[in-house]
Amino acid sequence: MNKNLILAIDQGTTSTRSIVFDRHIQALAIARREFPQHYPQPGWVEHDVEDIWNDVVDTAREAISTVGGVNRIAGIGITNQRETIVVWDRKTGQPIHRAIVWQDRRTTAFCTRLKAEGHEPEFRSCTGLLLDPYFSASKIAWILDNVEGARSRAEAGLLACGTIDSFLLWRLTGGRVHATDITNASRTAIFNIHTQQWDPTLLSLFNIPESLKLPEVCDNSHLFGMTDPSVFGEAVMIGGMAGDQHAALIGQACFQPDMAKSTYGTGCFMLANTGETPVQSNNRLLTTIGYRIHGKTTYALEGSIFVAGAAIKWLRDGLHLITHASQTDDMATRVEDSHGVYMVPGFVGLGAPHWDPDARGLICGLTLGSTQAHIALAALESVAFQTYDLLHAMIEDGASKASALRIDGGMSANDWFCQFLANMLQVPVQRPANLETTALGAAFLAGLATGIWSDLDSIAATWTEDRVFEPDIKPELRETMLNGWHDAVRRTLSPSS
Numbered sequence: 086m087n088k089n090l091i092l093a094i095d096q097g098t099t100s101t102r103s104i105v106f107d108r109h110i111q112a113l114a115i116a117r118r119e120f121p122q123h124y125p126q127p128g129w130v131e132h133d134v135e136d137i138w139n140d141v142v143d144t145a146r147e148a149i150s151t152v153g154g155v156n157r158i159a160g161i162g163i164t165n166q167r168e169t170i171v172v173w174d175r176k177t178g179q180p181i182h183r184a185i186v187w188q189d190r191r192t193t194a195f196c197t198r199l200k201a202e203g204h205e206p207e208f209r210s211c212t213g214l215l216l217d218p219y220f221s222a223s224k225i226a227w228i229l230d231n232v233e234g235a236r237s238r239a240e241a242g243l244l245a246c247g248t249i250d251s252f253l254l255w256r257l258t259g260g261r262v263h264a265t266d267i268t269n270a271s272r273t274a275i276f277n278i279h280t281q282q283w284d285p286t287l288l289s290l291f292n293i294p295e296s297l298k299l300p301e302v303c304d305n306s307h308l309f310g311m312t313d314p315s316v317f318g319e320a321v322m323i324g325g326m327a328g329d330q331h332a333a334l335i336g337q338a339c340f341q342p343d344m345a346k347s348t349y350g351t352g353c354f355m356l357a358n359t360g361e362t363p364v365q366s367n368n369r370l371l372t373t374i375g376y377r378i379h380g381k382t383t384y385a386l387e388g389s390i391f392v393a394g395a396a397i398k399w400l401r402d403g404l405h406l407i408t409h410a411s412q413t414d415d416m417a418t419r420v421e422d423s424h425g426v427y428m429v430p431g432f433v434g435l436g437a438p439h440w441d442p443d444a445r446g447l448i449c450g451l452t453l454g455s456t457q458a459h460i461a462l463a464a465l466e467s468v469a470f471q472t473y474d475l476l477h478a479m480i481e482d483g484a485s486k487a488s489a490l491r492i493d494g495g496m497s498a499n500d501w502f503c504q505f506l507a508n509m510l511q512v513p514v515q516r517p518a519n520l521e522t523t524a525l526g527a528a529f530l531a532g533l534a535t536g537i538w539s540d541l542d543s544i545a546a547t548w549t550e551d552r553v554f555e556p557d558i559k560p561e562l563r564e565t566m567l568n569g570w571h572d573a574v575r576r577t578l579s580p581s582s
Contacts, residue, residue: 088159093524103144114151116144128190131183160535162325162527164332165249170221185224192223213372222274222291245298259313265300268331271374306533325530330354332526337491338545345487349494353393368478388437388475392430416461417501425450427573428463438478443579469506470570489513493522508558518549
């Protein structure tokens with residue numbers, strides 16, 4: 086039987102999925118598991134990486150079994166939640182602490198001190214990032230300083246460190262390969278995106294010893310190594326890795342500098358391809374590596390919204406206004422508008438372009454006429470408003486205005502939201518026929534490395550459109566709504582921002 090299928094492992098913030106694709110990008114098998122979130126203190130978010138590992142193995146085996154066995158799998162692509170960090174024992178492979186998740190804010194004071202000391206300008210020029218708890222470096226420092234014996238073990242070279250992709254690669258290969266891809270490396274805040282090396286100055290800034298074993302940094306499409314036969318029954322090549330948002334950029338075939346995508350999952354992440362030249366932002370956006378294939382680096386501008394789909398989940402699990410996320414579509418069409426209600430979902434601070442870790446959530450404009458539907462509608466609108474802020478900032482920074490925005494993620498299935506997004510952005514919003522763009526990006530990368538696809542043009546040819554949402558709103562109404570949103574944001578920001 087021909088090995089002509091690709092297994093994509095999509096390890097996200099709240100769930101793990103394994104999807105098997107064929108060369109026509111048809112998903113032949115999908116297996117999914119949700120895993121627990123741990124909140125030890127307010128603002129802290131952790132994952133048990135053994136939960137993640139078990140879910141990866143279980144979902145991958147289930148998907149492989151569905152398509153007839155591992156003898157059909159040509160390669161594996163991995164995509165993962167970015168910035169989430171793991172430190173583990175190099176001999177046993179056991180983590181020394183739960184993974185600290187990208188949403189975690191425990192190192193806010195540490196990052197604030199580094200900014201007060203004047204380190205951010207040089208830091209930004211090296212990394213394209215901001216001194217913020219969002220990124221991995223301060224999380225690594227926290228583990229070394231707060232887990233008993235961790236710093237001395239790191240200094241002795243006994244510990245390894247990496248993002249989730251790196252940890253999974255280590256486990257899948259039986260501890261033989263310690264590597265990462267360039268996109269995940271670029272989000273750690275200790276990687277120089279210009280020299281494309283781990284940076285000794287940045288390691289020193291965060292007091293991370295060079296003896297802590299960091300992964301080798303590779304292209305996104307690369308023959309990383311073979312899985313240990315004990316995992317799936319026979320060895321399979323791991324041929325692609327990318328952080329989730331970069332994988333979605335690839336899955337959406339945004340290979341030209343005037344192309345942009347926005348993914349609506351737990352958070353929202355917009356990436357605009359800027360080509361071979363990094364664009365430095367004056368609006369607190371991130372300059373990041375979009376992808377590197379065959380040694381050629383493509384850069385991107387990124388805006389990060391911390392809470393998108395998580396706001397809908399909060400309506401369900403926190404306020405119990407809904408029982409299923411899909412109900413928001415019906416609630417949005419049940420009322421004419423949000424009745425002047427605005428929600429600013431700053432539950433874990435605000436991301437770009439504000440980067441205010443001390444901001445907190447706000448619902449304003451409530452009257453006795455406000456209903457559950459108005460609050461649900463305000464939650465949906467907040468994601469579109471935040472996306473507008475990102476796109477506006479990108480254009481101000483000199484990025485080409487996208488002729489359209491390609492969207493994916495769970496919220497992109499909501500027609501009302503897609504239309505409202507087009508109205509606020511004043512650009513067409515394109516929803517692809519295949520919404521599994523993050524996993525698909527990982528599959529493309531592995532398929533490039535193993536010969537399923539020949540080049541980026543052959544990948545771009547697979548992209549097809551499900552629906553385009555064209556802007557359709559009166560300019561004065563749009564302006565009024567945006568003014569109301571920006572007034573709500575001003576109420577939310579902390580005094581120091």
